[in-house]
Amino acid sequence: MDSLIKEINKLAESVGFSQVGSGHPLYPNLPENAYAYSSDYAWLVVWPVAETTDSALKLADQSAQNHFAESLPPQAGQTGSVIDAYVVLVLPDPPNPDMVEIRRARLKRSICRRAVVWYEEQSNSWNGLDSITVLGVRGLGPREGPRNLPNLPKDEKILLEKIGVDGKQAALCHLTEISQ
Numbered sequence: 001m002d003s004l005i006k007e008i009n010k011l012a013e014s015v016g017f018s019q020v021g022s023g024h025p026l027y028p029n030l031p032e033n034a035y036a037y038s039s040d041y042a043w044l045v046v047w048p049v050a051e052t053t054d055s056a057l058k059l060a061d062q063s064a065q066n067h068f069a070e071s072l073p074p075q076a077g078q079t080g081s082v083i084d085a086y087v088v089l090v091l092p093d094p095p096n097p098d099m100v101e102i103r104r105a106r107l108k109r110s111i112c113r114r115a116v117v118w119y120e121e122q123s124n125s126w127n128g129l130d131s132i133t134v135l136g137v138r139g140l141g142p143r144e145g146p147r148n149l150p151n152l153p154k155d156e157k158i159l160l161e162k163i164g165v166d167g168k169q170a171a172l173c174h175l176t177e178i179s180q
Contacts, residue, residue: 004126005035008046011135012037042084042134052093054101060089065111085112086134094118
C-alpha cells in the first residue's frame with residue numbers, strides 16, 4: 001500500500017490535491033488505514049479492502065459511500081458548489097476472474113465515483129490506477145513528429161500557415177481578405 005500512496009501522492013500533487021489527515025473537517029470519521037485528499041474541485045479517499053472477496057469489496061464500497069454521504073456539505077450539488085468525490089478501493093491481492101463486485105463497483109456512480117486497484121507482481125504496477133481520471137491522464141505527453149493535417153483547400157492552408165507565424169492578427173487579416 002505504501003507504493004500506491006507514494007504514486008497517488010505524486011499524481012495528486014500534480015493536479016492540485018493535498019493530502020489531509022483524519023479529523024480534517026472534510027473527513028471527520030476517516031478510518032486509520034484510509035488516506036484522504038482534497039482540492040478545490042474534488043475529494044478523493046483511498047480505502048483499503050479487508051480481503052479480496054466480493055463480500056469484502058461490497059462492504060468497503062458501502063462504508064466509503066456512507067463516509068462521503070455523511071461528509072458532503074449540505075450545499076454540495078447546488079449550482080456553483082459541485083464537488084466530485086472519488087473512492088479508490090484497494091484490494092490486498094489480485095482478484096480472481098470471477099469476482100463480480102469489481103465491475104459493479106466501477107460502474108456505480110451514487111455519491112461518488114469508484115476505482116478498484118490491486119498490485120500486480122508481474123508488471124510491478126498498480127492495476128486500475130490509470131482509471132482514476134481525476135488524477136490526470138497518464139502517458140499523454142507532447143506530440144512528437146509531424147502532425148497529419150487533413151487535405152485542406154488552398155485558402156485554409158494559407159490561413160493555417162499565417163496563424164502559425166502571426167497568430168490572431170493573421171487570422172483577422174485573412175477573414176477580411178476573404179470577406180471582400
